[in-house]
Amino acid sequence: MLAVSINSANPAEVGTSLLIVALPENPTIAGIAGLDSATQGSLTRSIEMKDFRGTRDEMLHLTGVAKGPRRLLLIGMGTVTDRRAAFKRAATLAARNANRLGVGEMVWYSGQITPEETESITVGLIAGAWEYVDLKSPPPEAERRKPLEKAVILTSNTDDSRKGLASGQAIGSGQSLARRLAMMPGNLCTPEYLAQTAADIAKRYNMGITVLGRREMETEKMGSFLAVAQGTPQDPKLIALEYKGGKANTKPVVLIGKGLCFDSGGISIKPAQGMEFMKFDMCGGAGVLGTFEALGQMEPAINVVGIIGATTNMPSGTAMNPGDVVKAHNGKSIEIINTDAEGRLVLADCLSYAKRFDPDVVIDAATLTGACVIALGHSASGVFSTDDVLIAEILAAGKRAGEPGWPLPMWDEYKELIKSDVADVKNTGGRPAGAVTAAMFLKEFADGYPWAHLDIAGTAYSETDLVTIPKGPTGVPTGTFIEFIRGRVR
């Protein structure tokens, strides 16, 4: 991961192969006068000639100073309303470009910044430098470029700035981990691998961990989770991490993540086109692990439990069939109409299992329905709860993290759609309101605590390049989880 540090050097004199200067729309020379004179007025000229206007994501590459920054890259932020968001976006873009340029290290300058803004810039720089090249052979010598390994933010070197840097690094580590796990193919990122990653986090940060395999889940009578796992020879894993930063008697925030390392659809098999994207069906679980990596580094004064339901959904002679009825951990019977609605079957037992931690609140995140992608596209996660105050709290956390959510209803009448002729409930309600009926199904198992559900099917990964983020995982819901927890500490 990119190593970020802070330094209070003068931007006109700092020795670097690339100095990034982030500027708002219609920039003025105030704050960059020193740099301007060091470059013989090239900044003033670029602004005067309108070579650089400071529109959002605009970039202008200039040659720099022999003694000092050797290259300059001006980055536009547009009209800035939310400074932290604007800095984060520009920093992501800056690091992505620095990585492409192959300069190896860079320096960031954006005038006077607060410690909170230092945090946002750090998160952005780490996100922009992130890439997944583990499985690629290195290119021929002549084409090789230095990956971006170091970045320096120019700001006052105070205790508060260093705190902003540290929390930015923690969030950046969490998001980078979530993205790496998501990007890893299903044959490498197995339920076993997720459990191993959780065990590694638990060991490094001295957290509690419990991992249930098929045998233990049988003892627990988790018939719903096991129904999904019965088609695969791989051992399913229910992973529970416990971070105890709060007082011993305070109820924990419980985070649950869907961890389908591959979802073929099972007997209700998916079409071949695009099936490879279903390696991303563990992004909820990756978000939980990313959050725990960040918690280990930030050490907030709160208790948090993370539960990941990890398995694969495969067709086979032992797989569950449409029409089967299974009994969930909480005793409710479920008619399986469509084996491709497997995430909710896994989450049902995780939600029921969560009860033993006596949760203050439970939030689950899952790449749960294609219907949510139809409803909200790739711009917002679906947020579901019967508790409006909790919805507002999650929306606010998502906003702070730059991971927008949007509420969808959970009215009682939707429950009609998942009534079964033979069992207590069925696992699909047909095409109408598909994201809502999935949430209504989960509600049957989220009993005894305040609960909310995030459908991240449209937001956890992108099939196109998003300017700041390349094709692939976005890190959602890691930021939302972390901000929600921080919101509860303050």
Ligand code: BES
């Ligand atoms: N993992 C998928 C949901 C999904 C689909 C995520 C597309 C991202 C993109 C989930 O397990 C699933 O298959 N859901 C079905 C439910 C249906 C059978 C009721 C769906 O959305 O089609």
Ligand code: MN
């Ligand atoms: Mn599915």
Ligand code: ZN
């Ligand atoms: Zn799925």
